Every structure is written in structure tokens, then in C-alpha cells.
Amino acid sequence: MIREQTKENAHLKPIIILALITAVSLFGDSMLYVVLPIHWNDVGLTSLIEVGILLSANRFVRLPLGPLIGWLYNKISIRNGVFLAVFIAGMTTLLYGWVDGLYSWLVLRCTWGVAWSLLRLGSYFMILELSDDQNRGYFMGTYNGLYRIGSLVGMLAGSICVELFGLRAVATTFGVLAFLVLPAVYKFVPRAKKQIKSEGVPLQKRMLIKLPALQETLISVFLVGMCLDGMLTATLSHLIDVHHKKSFMFYEIVIGAATLAGTLQAVRWGLGLFMSPWFGRLSDQKWGRRPLFIGSLALASIFMAATNFEVPFAFWLLDLLALLIITTLLSTIMDAMVSDIAFGSSRTFIMTMYVVVSDVGASMGPLFGYFSEHFIGLTMTYWLSATLLLLLSIIWFMKGNVGMRRNSSVNQ
16 A cells, blocks of 8 residues: 555656646736736737637647647657747747737737647646556646646736736746746656557547547537636636726725636636645546536536626625636546546547647637627626536436446346
8 A cells, every 4th residue: 555655656746847837837828818808908909809819829729739749749758848838838928028919919829829739738648657547537636736826826926917017027027937947847857758658559540539438528528618718717807897897906906807807716726726636536436527527517507607697796706716616627527537538559649639629619718708798798608608518417417327227227
């Protein structure tokens, strides 16, 4: 038992270090999700639709990059891939404070997409090789909880500091911090090129695509990514601004919609630091991941629908926080569900497909949110998203019951 625990801790260490490196690289990107929807006019944009385009662009560019990055990691080490990713992240973040206009921002957002593809796939490949069925959820949860410290700092500190010092100073600081962790990449991230290669005869991709479990999971990943990771994240500060237009002072700091959104996101990531590993470990237990997934989808639907109700502002903010926490837990459990399906020499293909599909969903989210608001209003947009999540929960529940009835009939 002690030997197994020691082995698990040894495997967990490089994952923790990689998660912290990823966190620093995320500072600038996370800041934009709460700053741009409020300060879009200050950076040369002309409408909120352009904000939606920019917050989606980095994800759209990752769609064709996914297979290329998966192939690249068979040629280079994880260390070199991460080093390149952090360098690109530092450069784009630094330039956020010095560019103006849609097209310049579009180039930077697309370039950041390259960095995130390298970071995300490299992390997944390392976790797959270092984990097994008894700890995969825990390892995924630990990584997710730790790297989202970057979102916590970017959204909270970023939103407050932009109000105090301006975007240029904050973007420059975050960019320099990313460059400062480059030596840590070479010191602590293992080369590990051979870790992402698997033994066995490759399965036909067409056969993998036809796996029902993979199809069902990827469809769910797309819808959750669009409604929560994409739409909710991109419209959060705008949603708060619509529901609560007044700013107030706190110790001479202006607390506006961007700061409130950043604070909520920061609390979410702070709690996620503890809740994601716990939730991942819970999903590793005998009950499995499906019941937790169904329950989380149902709760997300309820909390999203509740954003449209007229309640005291403090309770309304608590509802938003609950929705954000559920979003974090769903991310962990979906990572683990797809990792369970990835096996042998199919790992690279399945994980690359997962990243591509989740990116498609997340990239559609900001566009879905702001275009939908333009045509049917923000309230109906949130009602529509709540309905999609509820239907998804019901479908998973019904499929589970059908499977249980079939097993019962066989046993009889």
C-alpha cells in the first residue's frame, strides 16, 4: 500500500509542475474574458460581436491544429512542446497591451490558439501515461484544479489591475511572467517523448469513430463546451453588466461588472483547486462517472435557468458561482470519461479528437452567445442553453436505465 502511494506521488509530481507552468501561461488569456466585454471600445473594437469573434478565434484556429499537434508530439518531446507553447503565450500576452483594432487582435488570438493546443495535448498525453483506472480521475482533477489558478489570477487580479493601471501595464506584466517560467520548463518537465507512444496494432480510425461510447461522449462534450465553457465564460461580465448596471466603491477600488465577473471566476478556480481532485477521485470509485455526469448536467441546467429569475443580487451572484463550479466539475469528469475510452495505440487519435470537438464547442460558445443575444435576447439565450443541458442529462439517464434493464433481463 505504501509502495503504491509512493509510486502515485512520483507520477503526480510532473503533472503538478506542468499544471503550474500552464497556469502562468493562462494569465493573459483569462484576463480577456472579463476585460474585453467591458472595455472593447478602448482597444479599437466596434461592437460586442467583434468581442465574440476574438474570444472564439483562438479556439477555431485549434480545429485544424489538433491533428498536427498530435503528430508533432510523436516527433518532439513534451518538454520542447511545452517550452514552445510558453514562449508563444508570453509573446502574445505581452502584445495584448500594444495592439489596436480587430485584425491585429485576431492575429494574436489565433497565435495564442497554437500555444494552448501544445499545452493541452502535451498535458493529456503525460497524464494518460502516468495514470491508471484507479487514479485517472484524480490525476485529471488535480491538473485541472491547479492549472486553473492561472484563470483565477488572470480574471481576478487582471480585472482589478486593468481598472487601476490599464490594459497595457497588466498585459506587459503577465507576458513577462510567462517568459520567467521558461527555465522551469527545462528544469522540471521531463523530455518524455516516448511516453505518448503506445504498443499494439493501430485500430482503424473508422472503427473508433463508430464506438457508441465515444460518439455519445463527444456529442456531450460539444454541447457542454458550447453552453458552459464557451457561452457562459464569454458572456459572464456582460450578463452581470445587464443585470446590475451600477458600479460601487470598495476601499477606493471601482467594483464594476468586469471586477465582479473576475471575482466569481477567481472563487470558482480557487474552490476548483480542492474540488476537482476530490471530484475526480470520487468518479474513480465503484459508482463510476456516469451518475456524477448526469447529476452535474441537471444541476448546471437548473442554475443556468435560475439566472433569469428576479432575486436579490447577492443570491443571484451565488447562483452564478454554483453554475461556474459545476462547469469546472463537468470539465474534470469529461476529461476522465474520454481518457477511459482511449486505449493502446488509439490514445493519440482519441485524445486529439476530444480536444478538437471540445474546441469546436467552446469556439461556438461566444459566437452563439452574442449572436443569439442580438436576435432573441440574452434571457432567451440562457433559457435555450439550460434546455439543452437538461435534455442531455435526460438522454444519459434514459440510456443508463435501458442498459440496466437489458442487464437485468440477461441475468434472469
